Amino acid sequence: MKLQNDLIIKACKRLPTERTPIWIMRQAGRYLPEYRAIRRKHDFLTMCKTPELSAEVTIQPVDIVGVDAAIIFSDILVIPEAMGMELKISEGRGPVFSHPVQSEDDVKKLKTPDPEKDLKYVMDAISLTKNELNGRVPVIGFAGAPWTILTYMVEGHGSKYFSKVKKLIYENPELAHELLEKIADATADYLSAQIEAGANLVQVFDTWAGLLSPRDYRVFALRYVQQLISKIKRRGAPVIYFPKGVHYLFHELKECGADAISVDWTIELTKVRRKIGDKVAVQGNLDPTVLYADPSFIKREARKVLESYGKGDGHIFNLGHGILPDIDPENVKELVSYVKEESVKFHSKK
């Protein structure tokens, strides 16, 4: 099925486009009343695991706010669950693991999931979404980066100090590497299966990358992202890597195998482009809190993001982090239509 809108795919490859494509991290989410209406009837994990529900909320932002891609509604923690960890919903805390990984034994017990079986619901959601979208926009598959998944597996949930995972990498780096290796393998299979099921591109989220010093980031995070990407690369789907909070090692990041690097709003796109734009595309980076302001301010700030990247191809417009749950959807619509229109000036006419 031919894509009617392949702007994001082209931007990932730094090919000419008539305007800058835009999608929004967590675009299928709580800020949309249409999402909340469904969420009221089903808990979060049920939504992830029911392809019809997942496909429905995945497509909502395409219809409602007009983004250039649909990212499959799911959670990065389905991988550790498929590896054998028990995932529970804790009120106010989101998904948590009842028995975090603590010992060598715990690591040994983890299995290598078969995505076609253990994560079939994700593949079904992707196929269903693809059918329903019928080529209108590409479908983005995703997974957590090995370091970020390791963090959740060891801490059990989000953490204030991240003491357990830091203790692990400092005191038992061999075990950390063994676990990271397993996660990277499982994630490579998982993303390959998503591409097989129809994902047109994939994003790897490294939410906790910024916890690490540059040295530790290289050893415990970047290395496994490279490994992961090298294994899925031959599938041909572009890969976007989002190392949240990382503002260093760009010369290594541009060689990590990703087609695009997503950056947060504390980094100027001009600088990022200068450092890596000859090699990879750049995604980002409007401060998500800008969407709290009124449309005229939002447009001014969006314009600054376009200007900061500058003229030319290879930019995917996005926020610097996920959209916040209490944003007015009208503001998101304004942003999307403004970027679609204004960004034409930043691309050459063919």
Next chain:
Amino acid sequence: MKLQNDLIIKACKRLPTERTPIWIMRQAGRYLPEYRAIRRKHDFLTMCKTPELSAEVTIQPVDIVGVDAAIIFSDILVIPEAMGMELKISEGRGPVFSHPVQSEDDVKKLKTPDPEKDLKYVMDAISLTKNELNGRVPVIGFAGAPWTILTYMVEGHGSKYFSKVKKLIYENPELAHELLEKIADATADYLSAQIEAGANLVQVFDTWAGLLSPRDYRVFALRYVQQLISKIKRRGAPVIYFPKGVHYLFHELKECGADAISVDWTIELTKVRRKIGDKVAVQGNLDPTVLYADPSFIKREARKVLESYGKGDGHIFNLGHGILPDIDPENVKELVSYVKEESVKFHSKK
């Protein structure tokens, strides 16, 4: 009273020292059983406001772990309280403001505190500490940076999304500037009074600096830090500025008036020194979670920090952020004595 140990003062001025001085952010705090023994009997604000208690816990880490300075035990929120805001202790959340600043009226109502009266307990704690220390080590005074204080005044407490303060700077920047101006003035008076009372140097904590894009940081944070420092500079006490999470604008940071810039562990000291070390001293930057590991690992990592700064003067050893409450004090002792001994190799013999 002459200081017997003025290593930190000298390091701030980038003067030759025989070794690298070390102190630890939040060194007077929960990780020490001796602190917890006192804290069990008094609530946090009572401890801040009782000079005898404040002086006692201020001196504890000098005696117990051997740091090269005593930082006065207090809280950055005493300034907004002195400006007229009601500060309460909320269990599990720390100090919170019952009525955050919301309107122009709220800003108008804020008063300019007289530190000698409204914050006399801080000055008394400083004098008492000075007397009891009797010149053993310098006393560090401190305050929050205007942007960080604004954040707490508007949010009421720490926040997940910081939506209120972001809305304020986006939608009503004039009011934000009016408030920042007031805070900067009050803080200048406050730090001047601390120096007058005997603080040998002061640190300005910009805990929430990293929330801002480089452009917003310049306009809403850095500008008021510069203003603040220019007002206290003539007192002669060195100023350390800690813009947590800031990894940009170093060419402007080195001109902000501070004698030393404190950086977190995500930035390599080699790079910081190359960018600013010809003009200001550098403080930092061991990852606070390294103290969870065993002494041999801690020493290896501390050595890397020393190496990253390199040979020469102008380095104050510290963590990249406050010490975590569940750290073993024995590890802190090991760190301090290791840095004292090992750092001799990084300084020339006189």
